[in-house]
Amino acid sequence: MTDDDTTASRAGLKPGKRPTINDVARIAGVSKKTVSRVINQSPFVREETRVKVSAVIDDLGFTPDVQARGLAFRRSFLVGLIYDNPSPNYVVNMQQGVLDALRGSGLELVVHPCDRSNPALVSEIRAFVERQKLFGVILPPSVSEDEAVIDVLRELDCPYVRIASVSLDAPERMLVTNDHLGAAEAGRHLADLGHRRIGFISGPTLFRSSAVRGGGLRDALAERGVALDERLVVEGAYTFESGVEAAKSLLALDPRPTAIFTGNDEMALGVFKVARDMGLEIPRDLSVVGYDDLPMASRVWPNLTSVRLPIRDMGRMAAEKLLAPMRGLDPAKLDQPEVRPSLVVRDSATALKP
Structure with missing residues (x-):
């Protein structure tokens, strides 16, 4: 009998049987959803719980495959950019920045334009997040300023980062543009x-x-x-x-x-x-x-x-905050420069003629 079989036997598993996420949840005394959160390094798990579940995973030798991770966590490997900004140049620059951060992460970007004045906005975003099973969401202004949208994302347990002119949320979920x-x-x-x-x-x-x-x-x-x-x-x-x-x-x-x-x-x-x-x-x-x-x-x-x-940089920085927990980092403590606008003087303004 191998060491793995001995561990499995102690856990009440049949010898040679591969442990499942349900086994990990049962032995750790938590829900399957909590196990999924630990596997996906969600920031919404207490450290005590994370340590306990991780220990059971190690003891059982449980190794979820990529597809199982997506299904168990009810998340795809898609990051959503939900925007209502009417300036196409702003949106393109923002997308480029997000893609800069996602490159090499295994995550892809999906964009979702919306109209914040639409009475069905909240239900529309809910349907989008649920349909795509998003890994997380980046919200530029002004949809980032809509608290009803934020309430839905919290209800769906969907990680998000807001970009806004002033602070509206906790540091790990906020990029302020001053x-x-x-x-x-x-x-x-x-x-x-x-x-x-x-x-x-x-x-x-x-x-x-x-x-x-x-x-x-x-x-x-x-x-x-x-x-x-x-x-x-x-x-x-x-x-x-x-x-x-x-x-x-x-x-x-x-x-x-x-x-x-x-x-x-x-x-x-x-x-x-x-x-x-x-x-x-x-x-x-x-x-x-x-x-x-x-x-x-x-x-x-x-x-x-x-x-x-720095719109492109803003997109990259927001995406880096979103990805931080997956990389074992604290998004509130990322070493990111403060977004500070600066005047670029060119030729369209001159001294008033006397």
Whole structure:
């Protein structure tokens, strides 16, 4: 009789019989789901339980195959990126970053666009997570800000990482982008160039970043003794088309603003179009500053001054947090740099002519 047979006999198993996950659960005195969590290195297991179950697994020589792991844990090897951001460039950059982190992990990415204003959003996401049996989920803004979505993910025991302009969750489930700091840099830059009549095209109110970026702009202008005229604030939708409509409204004013700060680069390009159609020259007649510093910012003329948000890095960092427990790491203690937006000065903003 081999040592393995002796161990199996002590555990009440027939000699030569391969132990199953049910055997491990019975001997450890836990549920099969708990055993699955231990096998998959879930962060949602107490250390005492993890040690006990791991000891039983070692004693029995239990070795689940890949398919069994997926089935027992009721998870696939898919990471979901659930987004409602209307900027395709933002989404593509985010995907690239997530893929950077997943490479070599055995996990694959599946994307799921959604509409946060849809009354069926929560049930739609529930169905998506259950249908795909997701390993975990990454949530960019603004779906990351929806607490009803978070409640569903917790109910389904689906790991997640949120990306948002301010902290909304525990550190291990949160990547904060500090949007207030970036918008403040843009505001100081325009004020230091001598601009006092500054227009602001915000994002939609559904996005927390809209208010946070607006707050950063206001605070920075106040530091310079400049008040943001609320009549020069227009809500956009983070799309090129909404930038066009907002710019038409602002540039029809008399006097019109001498500078416009937009909540993202897509809307800044809308301002470029309207200015050109009106015969205005940027930056001679109008200074423009965007946000995100997408690749398009350096491909238009004049090159767009923009607040750089490291979107690809953000996707990678969020995915690394999600994968950390699988790699035996504490996601709250990962050595990741803080996401800090920074202003990239180019040619679209200049000093106000006296």
